[in-house]
Amino acid sequence: MDHERRRTDEARDRLRDHGADALVLSPGPEQQYLSGFGTEQSKRHTLLVVPAEGEPFFFLPAMFADGARAASWVETYHTWEDTDDPVDALRESFESHDLLGGDVLVNERMWSTFAQDLRTVAGGVDRAGEVLTPLRMTKDEAELDAIREASVIADDVSRAVRGLDLAGMTENEVVGEIEYRMRGEGGEGASFETIVASGPNSASPPYRAGHRELETGDPVILDFGSIVDGYLSDQTRTVVVGGEPPEGFVDAHETVIEAADAAVDAVEPGVRADEVDAAARAVIEDAGYGDCFPHVTGHGVGLDIHEPPFLIGGSYLEGWNHVELEPGMVFSIEPAIYTDAFGVRVEDLVVATEDGAERLNGSPRTWEPLE
Structure with missing residues (x-):
């Protein structure tokens, strides 16, 4: 108190x-x-x-x-x-x-x-x-501890769910599995409406989940987070349900990982939020996917799932994308590529530190199923 x-x-x-x-x-x-x-x-x-x-x-x-x-x-x-x-x-x-x-x-x-x-x-x-x-925007140690714990819960559930045989389950059934397991790990619930977007549904950024059954070879975006003491986590992994991924998927996934790493490397005190977005976007544009990344590179996370700072160019939400990063700011890094056939999004939370960024998520970012 x-x-x-x-x-x-x-x-x-x-x-x-x-x-x-x-x-x-x-x-x-x-x-x-x-x-x-x-x-x-x-x-x-x-x-x-x-x-x-x-x-x-x-x-x-x-x-x-x-x-x-x-x-x-x-x-x-x-x-x-x-x-x-x-x-x-x-x-x-x-x-x-x-x-x-x-x-x-x-x-x-x-x-x-x-x-x-x-x-x-x-x-x-x-x-x-x-x-x-x-x-x-700047979190104290109590806030950071809660977000770290919520991130660990999401990571543990990500590993567990990606080790299941998902083929034949509906998107909504996978949502239920994720949210049940987060509660079982000590979370207070889902930090937002859990996203399980499979196959062609993964190509739509606003998509949440539905009754579609996951099929072998489907790319699936798994985007969810947990809650601890009211504070939220947020992470995304894009996986393939066994078999071979669709044509072009591996290149897109590798590009998204490279863009995420470039964004994290750009984080340090004094750097503007929109400059981190520019670092990720440059990688995606250089790879030829410039028209396939329609949303922010990241957003602040705390008691809200979307709060300043916002990692995007232009004048976003009254200039909250122009703030200079400070130690203790927590935000997502979530570059993405959406083609006509599939989508890829990979997301970690990071906290700005005195000399860079600390990743709060550590679950594997590979698209392959986990053992």
């Missing part, structure tokens, strides 16, 4: 510099990041309020209070019952902390109904991204 308290102090300093009176955060990664308490969004007003001056407090349904107290260092609670008008109760809580009519910053995925209710008690409502995003 000391980690969350320190993060809250840093957020409060940035809040004062921004000139706002309070952060108001609905359930989600931002609320967990500062308080330690994480819960799902619901129709009930469940808010963490961090004033620029004074101690933070929770405004939440009475039935949630015990869970928040057990998980969080925050000591002050304003609760309301289902028979209460939550907006009236929110107004009373704001008034008791001298925040009525003040300017507040909210997390960007707050439901519009809560933002509208806040406008009845606050003077102004704006986004909290400029305050919280720079803090969340």
Whole structure:
């Protein structure tokens, strides 16, 4: 809990510099990041309020209070019952902390109904991204430990699943096998919708999983991650289900591995995120696959599966691809090639260090089945 308290102090300093009176955060990664308490969004007003001056407090349904107290260092609670008008109760809580009519910053995925209710008690409502995003991009040791553990779980499951006879299983059955095994290894669930894209389905970057049966010789993209203490992992391997791969697959796979290695080699403090993308993209373009790599080389990972920094050229998400890398930033490296017949994607998480990058995934990157 000391980690969350320190993060809250840093957020409060940035809040004062921004000139706002309070952060108001609905359930989600931002609320967990500062308080330690994480819960799902619901129709009930469940808010963490961090004033620029004074101690933070929770405004939440009475039935949630015990869970928040057990998980969080925050000591002050304003609760309301289902028979209460939550907006009236929110107004009373704001008034008791001298925040009525003040300017507040909210997390960007707050439901519009809560933002509208806040406008009845606050003077102004704006986004909290400029305050919280720079803090969340650089992970502390507690965060890194959780991501490392989640990555080990995903690696162990990757090895196990790739040792199975996958021919004849449907994509959805393989998804079930992966997610069952991650739970069995101690994970808290899947960090995103598990991807098992086989044969022609592997050629579609947005594809997830379906009822197609895996066939001998199919390329299969296996993209999944686990969760530990709310922190996520993300790794991808592209394998072939026995037999011989399709024509051109081996060359594409070797090119993707080379591109991934070039991107990892480019990581060091002070390098911009889009420069890492350029290193991977140059390898793929030189090999003649320039039109076959349509997505980012990587994205930040933490309490969210997609968060800054973003490894892509142009002006991506308000310039979060132009940030200079710093030690403690965690992000994926996932170059890919998609042809008309198949796709290849290989992904590891890395953490930027003082002099380069540390890979957080160690499962074999070969396309051949594992023993």
